[in-house]
Amino acid sequence: MLHIFNKPLSHYQLHQLIIAPDDKLLLLSDACYSVNCYIDAFCQNPLYALDVDMKARAVSNEKIITISDQQWVELIVDSEQHITW
Template identity: 35%
Template sequence: MSTLHIFSKPISYYATERLANLIQEHDSVLLVGDACYSTYLYRQFSSDLLFLAEDALARGLTINESDNALNYADFVALTLSTSQSITW
């Protein structure tokens, strides 16, 4: 069973040592809001790192082709495809 972890704040807001123990290898991590600023730092927790494209663009961040950017419809589909989601 996979879990979707949704982060809305920069990584400095969280106790990263706790996150490392709670996010499993098969889980997905989605960055929304100000968490998009810390994309590089969140990569340590998941190889399936995603972010909301609209939030990244609203913050003036560049989206590369290699980035896993989602729109709102993709976000909803991802939420429905996981067994549970946790918003941090």
């Protein structure tokens, strides 16, 4: 499962997010502002962020995998299911 987030983690109630350890997370838009919070909360999951969104917000972290628009499309196609929160 691919979980797509576009808001900072503080926008969500963590106990309502059902994310399995092998699920992938993709941060878009303003979710990139709280990249460190996502890393802390979901350290067991593969974490991706759209490169252009990270750069636009002057955010970086070596623990997150930055991807291009093309790789974003491939990530969605390769995922059996996806959900946008």
